[in-house]
Amino acid sequence: MTDLHLPLDRAAGRLSAQIAAGFRAAVRSGRLTAGTRLPSSRDLARDLGVSRGVVVTAYEQLIAEGFLLARRGDGTRVAPLARSDGTARSDGTGGTGGTGGAARSGGAGGTRDAAGSGGAARRGATGGPDDAPGPVPAYDLWPGHPDLSAFPRERWLAAARAALRVLPREELGYPDPAGALALRAELAGYLGRVRAAHADPGRLVIMNGVAQGLSGVVRVLAAAGHRTLAVEDPTSDRQLPMLAAAGVRLVRVPVDGQGLDVAALERTGARAVLVTPAHQYPTGVVLSPARRAALIAWARDVNGIVIEDDYDAEFRYDREPVGCLQGVDPDRVVLLGSVSKSLAPALRLGWVVAPPALAEGLRVHRSHHDLGTAVLEQHTLATLIESGAYDRHLRTMRRRYRARRDALAAALVEHLPGATVHGVSAGIHLYVDLPPGTDEAAVVARAADAGVRVTGARPMWSPARAAAARPALVLGYAGLSESRLARAAELLGRAVTQGARG
Numbered sequence: 001m002t003d004l005h006l007p008l009d010r011a012a013g014r015l016s017a018q019i020a021a022g023f024r025a026a027v028r029s030g031r032l033t034a035g036t037r038l039p040s041s042r043d044l045a046r047d048l049g050v051s052r053g054v055v056v057t058a059y060e061q062l063i064a065e066g067f068l069l070a071r072r073g074d075g076t077r078v079a080p081l082a083r084s085d086g087t088a089r090s091d092g093t094g095g096t097g098g099t100g101g102a103a104r105s106g107g108a109g110g111t112r113d114a115a116g117s118g119g120a121a122r123r124g125a126t127g128g129p130d131d132a133p134g135p136v137p138a139y140d141l142w143p144g145h146p147d148l149s150a151f152p153r154e155r156w157l158a159a160a161r162a163a164l165r166v167l168p169r170e171e172l173g174y175p176d177p178a179g180a181l182a183l184r185a186e187l188a189g190y191l192g193r194v195r196a197a198h199a200d201p202g203r204l205v206i207m208n209g210v211a212q213g214l215s216g217v218v219r220v221l222a223a224a225g226h227r228t229l230a231v232e233d234p235t236s237d238r239q240l241p242m243l244a245a246a247g248v249r250l251v252r253v254p255v256d257g258q259g260l261d262v263a264a265l266e267r268t269g270a271r272a273v274l275v276t277p278a279h280q281y282p283t284g285v286v287l288s289p290a291r292r293a294a295l296i297a298w299a300r301d302v303n304g305i306v307i308e309d310d311y312d313a314e315f316r317y318d319r320e321p322v323g324c325l326q327g328v329d330p331d332r333v334v335l336l337g338s339v340s341k342s343l344a345p346a347l348r349l350g351w352v353v354a355p356p357a358l359a360e361g362l363r364v365h366r367s368h369h370d371l372g373t374a375v376l377e378q379h380t381l382a383t384l385i386e387s388g389a390y391d392r393h394l395r396t397m398r399r400r401y402r403a404r405r406d407a408l409a410a411a412l413v414e415h416l417p418g419a420t421v422h423g424v425s426a427g428i429h430l431y432v433d434l435p436p437g438t439d440e441a442a443v444v445a446r447a448a449d450a451g452v453r454v455t456g457a458r459p460m461w462s463p464a465r466a467a468a469a470r471p472a473l474v475l476g477y478a479g480l481s482e483s484r485l486a487r488a489a490e491l492l493g494r495a496v497t498q499g500a501r502g
């Protein structure tokens, strides 16, 4: 214990995570206010009786998340954007009025490749922008899918059985459109623990995936007067028609090596923006601490709202995942996530963590549109999380995906000289620049002929920037073993060099 009141449970391990959590809680409760100077890592380590490296790790994590600022000669201080509960005011729609934050809840297999018959790989029946059935490709590197062969069938069945056995009869009626309380309570605890989110059941709405969450949030914002939504450039082209159908005009904002260009966002005049800060889709860059701070400052200046798509944040391999932006300003940021990357897209289970007024707007929206999400699946997921089986599954998958990412990146270096892999070691896809002058569409077509299904990056760029963007591929690696990824990279290399010769 120190005068900072950072309780440590040495038996629980991960001391740096405990220290970081203690600081976040202190900032949120107002015990630590913006500008407060923190002890040096050496002093705090001595006070807490831990090694200095433990404190340095915690400080680095909090700096990356935007809670702390470190300046040469000025030590480490609480960042101005880190706002405590009860001081923020927002109606959750980027309008005026409303109340501030609710209290934080303390709430709580083997793998086989889906190898097909080989031959032409136009489209598999595994989802994607074009859902027409087609031959199953020998090497499916379409991005967006986890390893479907690793779905924890037995654990899911056990959780479903356990949940159904004790489910009260009334729960089989029409559900709360915001979702089953049991799942919202479990997720509040999980997201607080794993994503440093500021979540409680009153802020959570269960949705049928991030896609439905986005569509619902944007519709509620449009009804509250938002006319324009800023989206990243490049972005998931699959989402664009859905967002446009929600009744807003879309404006594109460039992404560079630090993530979204916030100065360019300011020039758009939009008051709502959709971002992927933890792992930009598709480039894989992480929003830098300075940009995080600038984005929150922008939201406050324009009385706006940031929609944070946290689609694959469970998977960071080189370090602890950076906590979500929503944890920094829960009244300006709406967090969306789902089990599509952690378990399976087919479950269509996701969540929105929103300021209370927006969460209520979303609940009403669902009561007007579809009466809520299937209840048995919600209770099954709640049981899976509560039993610890969900965390165990994620740990297994993290190891597997890391090995696959490393294998693919190494094979690309070997077989595609002149290509550059972008982004941090995270997620389940890679963004790889092809040598300048390569015909991206021709590479995709030649790869398909060789049985390798990939997508080019061009459809993900705005028409205005696509011409200047380097040819590139977005490769999903979750579903293939290391050896098959190496073979796929070899075939891709040939698809590129054939074009260079031809």
Ligand SMILES: Cc1ncc(COP(=O)(O)O)c(C=O)c1O
Pocket (backbone or CB within 6 Å): 143, 144, 208, 209, 210, 211, 212, 236, 276, 281, 309, 311, 337, 338, 339, 340, 345, 349, 350
């Ligand atoms: C960036 C991004 N966000 C969200 C989604 C959709 O997720 P969900 O299945 O939860 O609707 C995807 C799907 O691939 C995605 O790539």
